[in-house]
Amino acid sequence: MAPSVEDSNNNTAAAAIGGGVENGTPPPEKSRVTVVGSGNWGSVAAKLIASNTLKLNSFHDEVRMWVFEETLPTGEKLSEVINRTNENVKYLPGIKLGKNVIADPNLENAVKDANMLVFVTPHQFMEGICKRIVGKIRKDAEAISLIKGMEVKKEGPCMISSLISEQLGINCCVLMGANIANEIAVEKFSEATVGYRKSKDIAEKWVQLFNISYFNVSAVQDVEGVELCGTLKNVVAIAAGLVDGLEMGNNTKAAIMRIGLREMKAFSKLLFPSVKDSTFFESCGVADLITTCLGGRNRKCAEAFARNGGKRSFDELEAEMLQGQKLQGVSTAKEVYEVLRHRGWLELFPLFSTVHEICIGRLPPTAIVEYSEHTPKFSLVGGSNQFF
Numbered sequence: 101m102a103p104s105v106e107d108s109n110n111n112t113a114a115a116a117i118g119g120g121v122e123n124g125t126p127p128p129e130k131s132r133v134t135v136v137g138s139g140n141w142g143s144v145a146a147k148l149i150a151s152n153t154l155k156l157n158s159f160h161d162e163v164r165m166w167v168f169e170e171t172l173p174t175g176e177k178l179s180e181v182i183n184r185t186n187e188n189v190k191y192l193p194g195i196k197l198g199k200n201v202i203a204d205p206n207l208e209n210a211v212k213d214a215n216m217l218v219f220v221t222p223h224q225f226m227e228g229i230c231k232r233i234v235g236k237i238r239k240d241a242e243a244i245s246l247i248k249g250m251e252v253k254k255e256g257p258c259m260i261s262s263l264i265s266e267q268l269g270i271n272c273c274v275l276m277g278a279n280i281a282n283e284i285a286v287e288k289f290s291e292a293t294v295g296y297r298k299s300k301d302i303a304e305k306w307v308q309l310f311n312i313s314y315f316n317v318s319a320v321q322d323v324e325g326v327e328l329c330g331t332l333k334n335v336v337a338i339a340a341g342l343v344d345g346l347e348m349g350n351n352t353k354a355a356i357m358r359i360g361l362r363e364m365k366a367f368s369k370l371l372f373p374s375v376k377d378s379t380f381f382e383s384c385g386v387a388d389l390i391t392t393c394l395g396g397r398n399r400k401c402a403e404a405f406a407r408n409g410g411k412r413s414f415d416e417l418e419a420e421m422l423q424g425q426k427l428q429g430v431s432t433a434k435e436v437y438e439v440l441r442h443r444g445w446l447e448l449f450p451l452f453s454t455v456h457e458i459c460i461g462r463l464p465p466t467a468i469v470e471y472s473e474h475t476p477k478f479s480l481v482g483g484s485n486q487f488f
């Protein structure tokens with residue numbers, strides 16, 4: 101059974117500021133936050149949030165964090181070690197999360213009282229997680245997804261925020277940005293973008309929960325644009341890593357990033373015409389693309405893949421190099437490819453489609469920089485398509 105935390109700022113303090121038992125109006129209910137996920141970014145998100153809930157009167161101090169339970173080489177359970185040491189020794193070693201972060205291996209228990217749910221797991225696990233908690237969360241819960249990825253169904257592509265909204269029947273914002281977790285963990289400055297659909301008030305509450313001196317958050321009304329930026333840049337980061345592994349140099353890498361950004365924008369607008377151009381200039385857009393292509397896990401594994409001439413699979417490299425952390429770019433490239441194939445758009449997106457074909461071994465890593473029959477428009481910048 102996971103422990104719990106008493107509030108330091110209890111309702112007496114809230115009552116003293118506005119209303120309260122003295123003048124007959126009950127104090128507004130404090131929000132309860134649960135973080136669903138405890139990987140590298142999930143743990144940093146919990147740390148950020150926990151530092152803010154201690155300061156903000158409108159939130160309960162305690163931040164519950166669902167842990168996908170595993171047994172460590174020492175024989176101990178990960179959740180127990182987190183609660184004992186206040187550190188996620190596997191996914192974020194060396195960083196104290198805050199004593200008000202409570203690791204809970206029981207998913208249903210972790211979510212049941214929360215009215216603010218923060219989803220941050222690798223995207224491939226979200227459908228299963230939603231199925232487990234349908235009908236077990238508060239009806240008035242609000243959600244935010246920090247997950248970079250999408251699902252492809254028979255009906256077409258489904259963004260993770262839509263999956264959450266549709267399966268759980270709740271509103272879901274997104275938070276994406278140039279956010280390499282290990283850098284934010286040591287409190288180096290970065291920015292992030294909240295994407296919201298309708299309610300600016302809800303978006304502002306999320307901004308309040310995440311914003312801190314070293315993490316500058318702003319909100320834009322463009323859920324799909326923000327989420328697609330975060331999702332698609334992982335495919336471009338694979339391409340950037342391949343170029344690094346081939347030792348092509350900075351100009352080639354910059355070209356890959358530019359072509360990738362064009363494809364990100366075109367793909368997003370073809371799927372959702374409402375996506376705004378301005379979103380690509382937020383942290384979730386060009387800034388996340390740059391940081392991931394320079395320092396992300398997708399880049400790192402793709403570099404190793406190219407150095408090995410494509411002879412070692414991404415699965416093998418992921419297991420060896422990331423030790424339990426997960427790549428999102430390889431599966432996203434596959435999902436994007438499915439959409440392109442179904443819609444007859446493959447030739448419009450040579451970078452995206454080439455990345456997938458390299459990942460599955462149909463093309464060699466060098467194809468990323470080759471003008472071949474498979475990539476007829478690869479190095480052409482013009483293109484008559486209105487979306488480019």
Ligand SMILES: NC(=O)C1=CN([C@@H]2O[C@H](COP(=O)(O)OP(=O)(O)OC[C@H]3O[C@@H](n4cnc5c(N)ncnc54)[C@H](O)[C@@H]3O)[C@@H](O)[C@H]2O)C=CC1
Pocket residue numbers: 137138139140141142143167168169191220221222223225246247248249279280281282424425426427428
């Ligand atoms: N790490 C980073 O720098 C950033 C990551 N993100 C995004 O955040 C999302 C989560 O990534 P991270 O927190 O970095 O995770 P991670 O890749 O570090 O860790 C993997 C997580 O998956 C869990 N897991 C393994 N098998 C599972 C299963 N069957 N069911 C449920 N969970 C399982 C593990 O316990 C672990 O918590 C991803 O979409 C990623 O793209 C976004 C910004 C930065």
Ligand SMILES: O=C(CO)COP(=O)(O)O
Pocket residue numbers: 248277278279280281334337388391392395396397398399427428
């Ligand atoms: O999304 C990220 C940075 O914003 C992290 O990217 P990687 O998953 O490639 O490390």
